[in-house]
Each structure stands twice: as C-alpha cells, then as structure tokens.
Amino acid sequence: MEKLFDPISVPIILVDKDTKIRMINQIFADYLGFPKEEILGKPVLEVDEFSRFPYVLSSKKPEIAWKHKFKNGKTAIVHRIPVLDINQEVAYGFGLLLFQDVKEFKDIIEKNKLLETALNYAEEQLKHLHGAKYSWENILGTSEKMVLAIYMGRRASQTKSNVLLLGESGTGKELFAHAIHHSSNRQHERFIKVNCAAIPAELLESELFGYVEGAFTGAKKGGNPGKFELASGGSIFLDEIGDMPLSMQAKLLRVLQEKEIERVGGTRTIPVDVRVIAATNKNLEKMVEEGSFREDLFYRLNVMSIEIPPLRERENDTADMAMKLLEKLSSQLGVYVSTISKNAMEHLLNYHWPGNVRELENVLERAINLTDTDTIHSIHLPFRITGNKKLHKLSKGQTLKSILEETEKEIIKNYLDELNHNKVKVADILNISRSSLYDKIEKYQLNPPLS
Numbered sequence: 491m492e493k494l495f496d497p498i499s500v501p502i503i504l505v506d507k508d509t510k511i512r513m514i515n516q517i518f519a520d521y522l523g524f525p526k527e528e529i530l531g532k533p534v535l536e537v538d539e540f541s542r543f544p545y546v547l548s549s550k551k552p553e554i555a556w557k558h559k560f561k562n563g564k565t566a567i568v569h570r571i572p573v574l575d576i577n578q579e580v581a582y583g584f585g586l587l588l589f590q591d592v593k594e595f596k597d598i599i600e601k602n603k604l605l606e607t608a609l610n611y612a613e614e615q616l617k618h619l620h621g622a623k624y625s626w627e628n629i630l631g632t633s634e635k636m637v638l639a640i641y642m643g644r645r646a647s648q649t650k651s652n653v654l655l656l657g658e659s660g661t662g663k664e665l666f667a668h669a670i671h672h673s674s675n676r677q678h679e680r681f682i683k684v685n686c687a688a689i690p691a692e693l694l695e696s697e698l699f700g701y702v703e704g705a706f707t708g709a710k711k712g713g714n715p716g717k718f719e720l721a722s723g724g725s726i727f728l729d730e731i732g733d734m735p736l737s738m739q740a741k742l743l744r745v746l747q748e749k750e751i752e753r754v755g756g757t758r759t760i761p762v763d764v765r766v767i768a769a770t771n772k773n774l775e776k777m778v779e780e781g782s783f784r785e786d787l788f789y790r791l792n793v794m795s796i797e798i799p800p801l802r803e804r805e806n807d808t809a810d811m812a813m814k815l816l817e818k819l820s821s822q823l824g825v826y827v828s829t830i831s832k833n834a835m836e837h838l839l840n841y842h843w844p845g846n847v848r849e850l851e852n853v854l855e856r857a858i859n860l861t862d863t864d865t866i867h868s869i870h871l872p873f874r875i876t877g878n879k880k881l882h883k884l885s886k887g888q889t890l891k892s893i894l895e896e897t898e899k900e901i902i903k904n905y906l907d908e909l910n911h912n913k914v915k916v917a918d919i920l921n922i923s924r925s926s927l928y929d930k931i932e933k934y935q936l937n938p939p940l941s
C-alpha cells in the first residue's frame with residue numbers, strides 16, 4: 491500500500507470501518523506534521539479531532555469538496571468517501587485533500603468565475619453575430635398583401651414547421667427570415683444564413699454538413715462543423731434554395747427527414763435540431779414540373795409558404811415606405827433629409843420597381859447623397875425613374891434636332907422647377923456656364939410668368 495500511495499502527490503488517507511487509520515501517504519503525514527509511524531493504527535479522531543470520518547462511515551454518505559479545518563490550523567478542501575462491500579456494509583473510508591489550502595481553491599474559483607464571465611461574454615457576442623438582426627418592427631408595409639404576408643410570417647414563427655419564403659429579389663425575404671427566427675422560441679439560439687447560390691456546388695455539402703479530418707486535400711485538422719451543426723437548436727436560412735443542385739437537394743431532403751447529418755468523409759451520424767427557413771425568387775412549382783427541383787423536397791419545404799408581394803403590387807405602400815426609409819437612411823448617413831418633393835414622389839409612385847425595396851433604398855440613398863437641402867427633388871433621382879419615355883419615340887415631323895431641343899428644354903425646365911429657379915444651382919448641376927443657361931432659358935421661354 492505504501493509503495494502504491496506514497497508516490498501520489500495528492501494527500502490520501504484510508505481508515506477502516508472503526509475509523510482507525512490504516513494508510514496515510516507521506517505527503518498527508520507531512521501536511522499534518524506527524525511521522526507516519528505515529529499515526530498509523532490510531533483512531534482518526536486522535537490525530538484530527540475535527541475529522542468527520544465517524545459520521546461519514548455511519549451515514550454511508552460521501553462528502554465531496556468540503557472545507558475542513560485541521561487541528562494544526564490549516565484549512566483544506568477534502569473528499570471523504572465511505573467504501574462499501576458487496577453487502578453494502580462499510581469496508582473502509584477513503585479521504586483525500588483536494589486543495590491543501592482553501593486560498594488555492596478560492597483562487598481557482600475566482601479564475602473560473604472570470605473565465606465563465608469571459609465565456610458568457612463571448613457567447614453573447616457570438617449570438618449577436620449569429621442572431622437575427624431584424625424583427626417584425628423593421629418590416630414596413632401596410633398594403634393588404636403585405637399585412638397578410640406579415641400575419642403569415644408571425645403565425646409561422648410560432649410553429650415548428652419549415653418555412654418557404656417566395657418573392658422577387660429585394661422584396662424582403664431575408665428580413666422575414668430574421669423576423670421569424672427572432673419571434674420564435676428559438677430566438678436565443680443561432681440564426682445561420684447560407685446563400686445556396688453563392689457557394690460552388692462542390693463545396694456546398696461540406697459547407698452545410700461539415701467534414702471530418704482528411705476528408706479531402708486541404709481539409710482542416712480535426713475537421714470542421716457545417717452550418718447545420720452550428721445552427722442546431724436554432725434556425726438555418728437557406729437563401730436562394732432554387733439554385734441548389736439536384737444532388738444536394740437529395741441530401742438536404744434526407745437531413746430534413748432524418749434530422750441528422752453525416753459530415754463529409756465521416757461515418758458517424760450527428761443529430762441536429764434545426765428549423766429550416768428557405769427562400770427563393772424562382773418559381774419552384776415550375777422547376778418541379780421541369781425536373782430541376784425535387785418534388786419531395788418542395789413539399790417538405792412548402793409547409794408554411796409565404797408570398798411576399800413585389801413593391802409594384804403593394805398599393806399605397808411605396809409613398810409611406812419611401813418616407814420611412816428616408817428617415818432611416820438619413821439617420822444612418824448622418825444627414826437631415828426629411829422631404830420628397832411632390833414631383834419626385836410622383837416619379838417614385840409611377841416607377842415599376844423591378845428591384846423592389848432594395849432598389850427603392852438604393853435610389854433614396856443616392857438621392858440623399860446628391861441633395862444639398864433637406865428635400866429630394868426629381869433631379870436627384872436616376873433617369874430610369876424620371877426619364878420621359880415619350881422622348882424615345884419619334885413622332886411625325888420630329889427631327890433629331892427637334893428631339894434634342896425638346897429633351898434639353900424638358901431637362902432644364904425640370905431642374906428650374908425643382909430648384910425654384912435658382913439659376914446658379916441649375917447651371918452648376920448641368921455643368922454649363924450661367925450665360926449659356928440664360929441663353930437657353932430665353933430660347934425656350936422658361937422664365938417663370940411674372941405675377
């Protein structure tokens with residue numbers, strides 16, 4: 491026994507069922523300040539009057555990590571464990587000193603607390619990074635179709651089902667995905683986005699499901715978890731799902747059905763609990779008919795499908811949305827632009843917005859950067875929005891010269907109207923001299939009527 495226990499650097503003691511010390515290793519004896527021979531065979535209470543071994547053996551209950559003060563004044567953290575025989579009778583008691591000094595223990599606890607705080611902070615940061623950034627409050631729109639889409643989104647968020655977001659580019663599908671996660675019971679877990687169109691087909695599998703060490707040349711040591719594993723407990727947003735190659739669609743279907751993944755190159759299955767929110771601007775039904783999207787996957791995803799209408803179908807939304815986006819953008823850009831002129835608003839309302847809200851945002855941001863006042867005028871809008879289509883068609887009697895003159899007159903008139911006939915500004919924007927502008931005003935009779 492001595493040979494066995496003495497080399498162990500942790501103080502250890504064994505007492506028999508009568509609490510007599512049967513073994514104590516050298517380090518423990520030194521700690522107590524007695525020669526070993528003096529202690530061996532003695533009842534433990536004689537050596538340490540505060541020992542709780544008599545109690546531990548009679549109660550048969552171990553005491554783990556107890557603070558203990560020895561007769562010599564030293565305070566330690568100890569384990570006292572009753573060891574029972576096959577009849578559940580006490581055979582002996584085993585004790586060890588976990589920390590020879592409570593301060594050592596406290597230091598470790600302090601360090602642990604610090605580490606825990608740092609870890610919590612890091613986890614919070616990570617959640618913030620991987621969490622949903624938008625909620626329903628960020629989604630603008632009061633038209634009937636939008637209100638319905640938002641209602642569907644809110645309902646879907648309360649379910650466990652997969653969600654399919656359908657809509658043209660820039661209609662706000664990603665915004666919806668964030669809001670759904672944010673208002674679901676997974677809100678404190680991760681929200682992981684994967685753009686299926688942006689990842690090369692050959693990398694998509696390892697991106698989604700991860701890989702094991704040595705799975706392919708260049709694979710990281712120790713392997714790498716995929717987005718599904720990272721999102722476990724939370725939501726995964728599969729954007730542009732319509733662009734997922736057929737081979738991957740089959741693998742995704744398996745994951746949705748089995749709720750487990752297999753890393754590339756691995757053999758072990760890993761359970762994953764992930765809510766899938768998928769989005770596409772493609773017509774999946776048509777793709778199913780054409781054979782480029784799996785029908786079974788379509789039905790798996792299409793449980794809660796939400797159609798987000800294009801901006802041109804959201805009657806009354808554009809004006810309200812433009813004003814709210816203007817407020818948001820100007821505060822983001824740190825400028826004060828609060829008004830859209832009547833003329834400019836008319837152009838915004840008449841435009842067909844193929845790029846939807848994203849395009850509206852871009853147009854407004856550009857306009858904010860161009861205006862010198864608190865108002866956006868039509869001259870601050872791109873020509874595709876203000877452009878007068880009639881000028882592109884040649885009507886009877888028109889010549890190139892007359893079209894150019896008409897266009898010139900139109901543009902100068904627009905600028906003069908928008909800028910309250912401030913000729914300095916107009917000349918500046920059109921990049922012509924002031925005298926040239928005066929000539930043209932004269933030529934086209936663009937002076938405001940005298941009141």
Ligand SMILES: Nc1ncnc2c1ncn2[C@@H]1O[C@H](COP(=O)(O)OP(=O)(O)OP(=O)(O)O)[C@@H](O)[C@H]1O
Binds near residue numbers: 664
């Ligand atoms: N209803 C809305 N309210 C406020 N902002 C919106 C709304 N819809 C879209 N946006 C804004 O328009 C931009 C595009 O939105 P988002 O990325 O969600 O569109 P998408 O449909 O996912 O586009 P894509 O199909 O091209 O990925 C974002 O900046 C978003 O903040």
